[in-house]
Amino acid sequence: MLRPATSADLDDLAAFLRSADLTVAALAEPAVHLWLERDEAGAVRATTGFELGAAGEHALVRSVAVRPDLRGAGDGLRLARFALDRAADAGARQAWLFSRRSGGFWQKLGFAATTTSDLAAALPDAHQVRLFRSTGQLDHEVAWHRPLPVRDNVVV
Numbered sequence: 001m002l003r004p005a006t007s008a009d010l011d012d013l014a015a016f017l018r019s020a021d022l023t024v025a026a027l028a029e030p031a032v033h034l035w036l037e038r039d040e041a042g043a044v045r046a047t048t049g050f051e052l053g054a055a056g057e058h059a060l061v062r063s064v065a066v067r068p069d070l071r072g073a074g075d076g077l078r079l080a081r082f083a084l085d086r087a088a089d090a091g092a093r094q095a096w097l098f099s100r101r102s103g104g105f106w107q108k109l110g111f112a113a114t115t116t117s118d119l120a121a122a123l124p125d126a127h128q129v130r131l132f133r134s135t136g137q138l139d140h141e142v143a144w145h146r147p148l149p150v151r152d153n154v155v156v
């Protein structure tokens, strides 16, 4: 079952994300919301999350990953939908993400390809954007975008 990541989870979370070849920048920052699932033995089996932009309108989905031996069973879509729902609950109206290898997966969730400059303009202070700018990787990334449903009751 998904539960919010706490400071006690950070080391395991970072190791899991590294093994999935995802960034581990700023996992403990307040704007970054992360959840994880552990198996019966306590090992991380899946993670999901998003970073809310400063103005609250834009969310950067990040850290969506399923342990390799558990992939292909629908967990990825469940985790991604969870992050999108929580971002919409928090008041975000637009979802963005970087994904070089999983575009087909995100298209199933309504994402369309966009430019990294549009993503960076929407979320200039997001930690992944700052990281990719500082390393020169931004132009080599692939960006995706979709609108989010409007919520009546915003829960931050």
Ligand SMILES: CC(C)(COP(=O)(O)OP(=O)(O)OC[C@H]1O[C@@H](n2cnc3c(N)ncnc32)[C@H](O)[C@@H]1OP(=O)(O)O)[C@@H](O)C(=O)NCCC(=O)NCCS
Residues within 6 Å of the ligand: 020, 022, 061, 062, 063, 064, 065, 066, 067, 070, 071, 072, 073, 074, 075, 076, 077, 078, 097, 098, 099, 101, 102, 103, 104, 105, 108
């Ligand atoms: C992307 C990822 C989360 C998908 O997890 P998963 O549990 O295998 O996903 P699901 O089983 O829910 O797959 C749902 C559908 O997406 C498709 N899909 C899964 N990964 C895909 C990919 N990389 N590219 C294209 N389609 C993909 C599946 O084939 C399936 O399609 P179907 O319903 O037509 O059969 C997983 O491969 C992963 O952890 N990758 C490494 C981390 C990563 O790249 N995360 C995304 C960036 S944040």
